[in-house]
Amino acid sequence: MILEIADIRIHPGREAEFDQAIQHGLATVIAKAQGMRGWKVNKCIETPQRYLLQIFWDTLEDHTVSFREGPLFAQWRAIVGPFFAAPPLVEHFTLLAKS
Template structure:
């Protein structure tokens, strides 16, 4: 399993709208993608305009090729993109150890 971690900074004052949009976008677009295994969204405490979207994928290619190179990615960005203050920073992680 691969963990995609997207560090998202949104425009000030649009938290409620963004939170509704991100949940809607994941549940209706990303969740339909091959290899999608689940997600978590976390909101910054010290930085309330910062969010972490963590998505579990079966393989790296399920995200980087199957989803990112599909029409679904454009649909996803149309839902959440208008709220971004800057492009998200996205990286992928594997599990080293779990407690």
């Protein structure tokens, strides 16, 4: 399993709109993606314009090829992209240890 973490910064004052948009995008677009196994979104307390999106994928290619190069990516970005203050920092992780 691969964990994608996207560090998202949005424009100030648009938090309530983005809260709804990201949840809508996850439920209607990301949920359809091949190899997607779940997600979590956390909103920063100290910096309310900062969000950490975690998406669990079967393989790296499910995210980088099937999703990013397929039609769902454009749909996703149309929903959440207008809120971005800067491009999200996206990285992928494998599990090293768990309690």
